[in-house]
Amino acid sequence: MAEPLLRLEGVHTHIGHYHILHGVDLTVPEGELTMLLGRNGAGKTTTLRTIMNLWKASQGRITFGGNDITQTPTYELAKSGMAYVPEDMGVFHLLSVRENMELAARSGPIDPDRLEWVVGLFPALKKFWTKEAGTLSGGQKQMLSIARALIEPRKLMLVDEPTKGLAPAIINELVGAFQQLKETHTTVLLVEQNFNFAQALGDSVAVMDDGVVVHTGAMADLAADEALQTRLLGLSLDSHQ
Amino acid sequence: MSSAENTAAAAAGEPGLAQRLGERRGAALALALGALVFIIGMIVPLFGARWVNDVIAVIAAGFAVHGALSLYDVQQRAPQWYLLSLVVVTGFLAIAYHSGLSPTDAGGLAFSLGDALSSGAGSWTQMTINGLAMGLLIFIMASGMTLTFGLMGVLNLGHSAFITIGAYVLMTFLVSDWGRGLSGAESVVANVGLLALVVLVALVIAGVVGLLFERLIVKPVYDNHLKQILVTVGGGIIITQLIIAISGPNEVQLNQPATLSGSFIVGPVVVETFRLVAVAVGAAIFWGMLRVINRTKVGILIRAGVQSTEMVEAMGYRIKMLFIAVFMAGSALAAVGGVFWGLYDTLIHPEIGGLRLFQIIIVIIIGGLGSITGCFFGALLLGLLSNYVGFVAPEVAEFSSIALMVAVLMWRPQGLIPVIRM
Numbered sequence: 001m002a003e004p005l006l007r008l009e010g011v012h013t014h015i016g017h018y019h020i021l022h023g024v025d026l027t028v029p030e031g032e033l034t035m036l037l038g039r040n041g042a043g044k045t046t047t048l049r050t051i052m053n054l055w056k057a058s059q060g061r062i063t064f065g066g067n068d069i070t071q072t073p074t075y076e077l078a079k080s081g082m083a084y085v086p087e088d089m090g091v092f093h094l095l096s097v098r099e100n101m102e103l104a105a106r107s108g109p110i111d112p113d114r115l116e117w118v119v120g121l122f123p124a125l126k127k128f129w130t131k132e133a134g135t136l137s138g139g140q141k142q143m144l145s146i147a148r149a150l151i152e153p154r155k156l157m158l159v160d161e162p163t164k165g166l167a168p169a170i171i172n173e174l175v176g177a178f179q180q181l182k183e184t185h186t187t188v189l190l191v192e193q194n195f196n197f198a199q200a201l202g203d204s205v206a207v208m209d210d211g212v213v214v215h216t217g218a219m220a221d222l223a224a225d226e227a228l229q230t231r232l233l234g235l236s237l238d239s240h241q
Numbered sequence: 242m243s244s245a246e247n248t249a250a251a252a253a254g255e256p257g258l259a260q261r262l263g264e265r266r267g268a269a270l271a272l273a274l275g276a277l278v279f280i281i282g283m284i285v286p287l288f289g290a291r292w293v294n295d296v297i298a299v300i301a302a303g304f305a306v307h308g309a310l311s312l313y314d315v316q317q318r319a320p321q322w323y324l325l326s327l328v329v330v331t332g333f334l335a336i337a338y339h340s341g342l343s344p345t346d347a348g349g350l351a352f353s354l355g356d357a358l359s360s361g362a363g364s365w366t367q368m369t370i371n372g373l374a375m376g377l378l379i380f381i382m383a384s385g386m387t388l389t390f391g392l393m394g395v396l397n398l399g400h401s402a403f404i405t406i407g408a409y410v411l412m413t414f415l416v417s418d419w420g421r422g423l424s425g426a427e428s429v430v431a432n433v434g435l436l437a438l439v440v441l442v443a444l445v446i447a448g449v450v451g452l453l454f455e456r457l458i459v460k461p462v463y464d465n466h467l468k469q470i471l472v473t474v475g476g477g478i479i480i481t482q483l484i485i486a487i488s489g490p491n492e493v494q495l496n497q498p499a500t501l502s503g504s505f506i507v508g509p510v511v512v513e514t515f516r517l518v519a520v521a522v523g524a525a526i527f528w529g530m531l532r533v534i535n536r537t538k539v540g541i542l543i544r545a546g547v548q549s550t551e552m553v554e555a556m557g558y559r560i561k562m563l564f565i566a567v568f569m570a571g572s573a574l575a576a577v578g579g580v581f582w583g584l585y586d587t588l589i590h591p592e593i594g595g596l597r598l599f600q601i602i603i604v605i606i607i608g609g610l611g612s613i614t615g616c617f618f619g620a621l622l623l624g625l626l627s628n629y630v631g632f633v634a635p636e637v638a639e640f641s642s643i644a645l646m647v648a649v650l651m652w653r654p655q656g657l658i659p660v661i662r663m
Binding site (some may be wrong): 074075 | 538541542544545547548549551552553554555556557558559560660
């Protein structure tokens with residue numbers, strides 16, 4: 001297994017009076033795609049938002065490339081090479097597709113070669129380049145959201161349930177795009193409930209339940225062990241297969 | 242479209258052909274009925290009291306104009322243009338009708354089409370210029386507040402104090418000896434140069450005070466609207482009291498710079514020079530703001546931030562710096578508005594900003610909180626309606642802005658051009 005790029009050690013998160021994460025330990029190896037699985041309410045989204053410091057960790061330590069980032073402001077994390085694709089896609093509805101992409105290219109004008117590669121992954125975006133993002137379909141918004149994260153080279157991508165609510169044909173397109181992304185050895189931490197999607201893409205996996213990580217290992221091992229799948233993921237797994 | 246297609250369209254939430262035809266018939270009927278009543282009122286004024294005929298004519302004209310606009314679905318496609326057209330055309334018909342009515346020797350009322358067209362058209366043109374000037378000045382003062390609310394979620398009721406700052410910077414210059422000299426000189430260069438200097442100083446002072454206001458007063462109460470209302474009102478009072486302590490509590494009458502004052506006559510219309518200046522300045526500021534908002538990366542950031550501050554931060558932008566910059570710019574714009582409102586009103590007093598706050602709030606509510614274009618249209622509507630109503634029925638002119646707000650909110654509770662927050 002490669003060296004971890006991201007490491008969470010005993011991370012707790014409170015949202016108001018609610019104690020959501022109860023000591024998360026997680027490592028994300030560099031250059032791999034790590035799947036974060038678990039039932040609804042297990043704490044997957046909270047884990048991503050805590051890494052991005054959108055919700056503060058009340059206890060524990062998060063390191064990125066060996067540096068402690070537990071208290072680092074969100075904008076600094078983004079500048080240091082993290083990209084975040086939230087569950088609701090975070091697309092700016094009143095901005096055009098072009099403006100959404102321009103904003104994502106934080107360090108300057110969009111690199112034409114990079115843009116060509118991104119548009120190659122999601123050809124639909126070119127067609128809607130000057131349209132308001134709010135007029136796109138759910139799948140197209142998801143593509144835009146991921147394309148924004150890819151428009152500049154990133155060290156780590158945090159992606160929250162990209163297949164949620166999408167048609168199977170669109171999910172297949174996303175699988176293709178992530179497979180091409182994997183060839184660039186970009187490190188990805190991807191939250192997912194669709195086990196087929198996770199199985200097709202994941203190198204390693206972590207499973208969460210009730211605010212803690214209850215299993216880590218290779219994705220292939222989990223995919224091969226149905227009993228383990230049932231024990232860790234239960235009915236939520238069956239419903240997605 | 243077949244009945245099956247109609248059913249499918251209805252299921253998709255789109256109006257079917259039958260519904261559209263029904264709407265067209267309704268619109269045509271409104272146009273015909275309104276026009277008929279209006280024309281009858283022209284031929285035979287139905288009532289003895291002039292104001293009763295006026296009210297009926299306004300309602301009939303409004304009904305007819307609404308019908309004409311509805312035939313082309315204007316209110317659905319572009320609500321701001323619908324409302325502006327409704328106000329402007331109905332305003333013309335109402336003013337023309339009012340001007341055409343005159344008492345007869347027999348004690349009744351008669352309508353003269355000649356008077357309506359000559360005197361009415363002149364009065365309408367004058368009221369339109371006045372309304373545009375007033376509306377655009379209110380837009381300058383309101384734009385900063387709507388941006389601050391849209392981007393930062395901060396309801397700054399101390400905004401009016403920055404208008405007062407601008408007005409007092411103007412007064413300080415115009416009452417000084419050398420300022421009076423430049424202002425009184427019959428030289429466009431001297432007058433405009435003085436005004437440019439006043440605007441620059443007002444921008445700097447209001448920007449710096451805005452920075453302190455944001456850091457000391459607003460920053461501790463982000464995300465708490467109730468506390469924002471209390472502390473920003475308090476902050477506004479402190480600024481106003483400081484102004485009184487420095488400049489005194491008395492009213493000061495100003496003279497407009499020589500080449501920007503006075504008036505000229507075009508046909509039947511008397512045009513005040515300064516109102517044209519106000520229209521030009523307001524339009525230029527609106528154009529500039531649109532350029533910045535739509536064509537620059539800062540503008541894209543502001544528009545994105547209005548929708549989701551969290552996502553802007555997650556993309557690597559320091560949203561707090563943007564908050565501070567927008568707050569300073571909003572405060573500075575309010576001061577520029579104060580400079581021009583001071584020249585427009587020519588009477589400077591400590592409540593000059595506070596008295597405008599009511600109209601500013603109405604304008605940003607009508608336009609849709611956070612929308613610059615909405616604020617622009619809201620301000621034009623308020624300015625034009627106040628002037629038209631002020632001409633026909635001065636006693637209800639003040640009430641017209643409240644009526645406008647109530648009507649818009651009943652029709653579109655989120656305002657004319659709402660900005661969606663994710």
